[in-house]
Amino acid sequence: MADERLRDRDEIDLYYDNPDIVEKDDDFNEETAAEIAAPVNVSRDFEEDAAEESTTSGRVLGYSALALSILSLFILPVIMGAAGIVLGFVARRRGAETLGAWAIGIGAVSIIVGLFVLPFF
Numbered sequence: 001m002a003d004e005r006l007r008d009r010d011e012i013d014l015y016y017d018n019p020d021i022v023e024k025d026d027d028f029n030e031e032t033a034a035e036i037a038a039p040v041n042v043s044r045d046f047e048e049d050a051a052e053e054s055t056t057s058g059r060v061l062g063y064s065a066l067a068l069s070i071l072s073l074f075i076l077p078v079i080m081g082a083a084g085i086v087l088g089f090v091a092r093r094r095g096a097e098t099l100g101a102w103a104i105g106i107g108a109v110s111i112i113v114g115l116f117v118l119p120f121f
Contacts (some may be wrong), residue, residue, distance in 0.1 A: 004119065013024055055094070058091050058092075058094025058100075059091075059095075059099065061087055061091040061093035061094060061096065062088070062096030063099060064087060065085075065100060065103035065104075066084070066099055066102055066103045066106070068080050068084035068087060068103070068107070069103045070076050071113075072106075073109075077111060077115075078111055078114050080107075080110070081114065082107065084104075084107035084110070085103070086108060088102075088104035089104065091103065
């Protein structure tokens with residue numbers, strides 16, 4: 001049993017001492033640049049895409065709120081003015097601050113005029 005162990009060691013030493021085998025081991029050239037280099041960021045910025053989409057939808061809501069508020073000056077001032085104000089707040093929250101503010105202001109003026117001025121005419 002001890003002789004077998006010694007024989008196995010001799011075979012291993014012969015394996016590493018053989019120049020043909022060592023030469024074959026040197027033939028493998030591996031590229032390690034992928035492991036050493038910094039990783040490339042190829043992901044999309046979903047937050048930026050969501051912000052752009054939110055601004056676009058806010059702009060559409062802002063224009064519709066402004067249209068409702070202007071229309072409320074002539075037809076159903078309390079109902080359409082309130083709808084314009086609500087849509088104006090939603091538009092401001094989604095990024096169309098100026099359009100939303102104008103819709104809120106015109107809707108408020110329409111409600112005030114509809115409740116306090118128009119009954120006297």
